[in-house]
Amino acid sequence: MKLWNLLSSLIIPSASLEGQMSDSGITNQLTLERELPGICNRLFQEIGSQQSEWTYQKCLAIDLLQAGVDEVHTEVKLPLTYKGQVVGNRRADMIVELASGEKAIIELKAIEQIRLLHRVQLEYYMYYANIPEGYLVNFPHDDGLPSVTDRCEFDYQVLAGG
Numbered sequence: 366m367k368l369w370n371l372l373s374s375l376i377i378p379s380a381s382l383e384g385q386m387s388d389s390g391i392t393n394q395l396t397l398e399r400e401l402p403g404i405c406n407r408l409f410q411e412i413g414s415q416q417s418e419w420t421y422q423k424c425l426a427i428d429l430l431q432a433g434v435d436e437v438h439t440e441v442k443l444p445l446t447y448k449g450q451v452v453g454n455r456r457a458d459m460i461v462e463l464a465s466g467e468k469a470i471i472e473l474k475a476i477e478q479i480r481l482l483h484r485v486q487l488e489y490y491m492y493y494a495n496i497p498e499g500y501l502v503n504f505p506h507d508d509g510l511p512s513v514t515d516r517c518e519f520d521y522q523v524l525a526g527g
Contacts, residue, residue: 390433393465394498397434401471404428405502414505418475421504422458425473429461436462443493457490469498475506 391397408424426437438460445453459471472487483501491499 389464391429391463392433393463394467394469397461397463397469397498398500400432401500401502404432405504409504416475416504416506418458418473418504421475422473425471425502426459433464434461435464438462441494443490445493455490455493457494460494460496467498468494468496469500470494470496471500471502474501474503476503477506479503 391400405425408421408428412420412424422439426439429437439458441457441460442454443457444451445455457470458473461469461471463469470487470490472483472490474483476483479501483503487499487501491497
């Protein structure tokens with residue numbers, strides 16, 4: 366399991382990943398592990414820190430498919446059974462299938478910082494999905510909405526009732 370927080374020093378700078386992807390793209394766990402930090406960093410730089418987890422999920426799915434991942438499944442139900450009966454379920458953010466036949470779970474967060482609870486959540490998903498590889502990626506989140514002042518000009522006036 367790999368834990369990545371985009372503000373962490375664990376992230377490989379995207380510039381150092383340029384030109385390192387194989388010609389066929391992300392086809393196995395090794396290339397996924399090598400390319401995922403750069404893909405996430407570029408995504409984060411492009412859309413910023415104030416997006417919802419769902420938005421990052423949709424953008425990352427697009428980027429992974431463009432990078433050569435065979436299939437990206439989002440919001441995948443993981444059923445919980447009791448005495449042979451499904452009694453509930455959890456949802457993994459993403460399960461990716463690679464050309465090699467390997468699969469990985471990618472659990473996304475858009476929070477201030479990752480906690481142990483989030484790691485346990487990913488481990489739970491890996492166990493119940495029987496997928497040995499998982500990635501926990503955090504897009505650090507600021508409160509509020511993205512700034513658009515550099516792209517728009519606003520004018521307002523107070524109207525007095527009368």
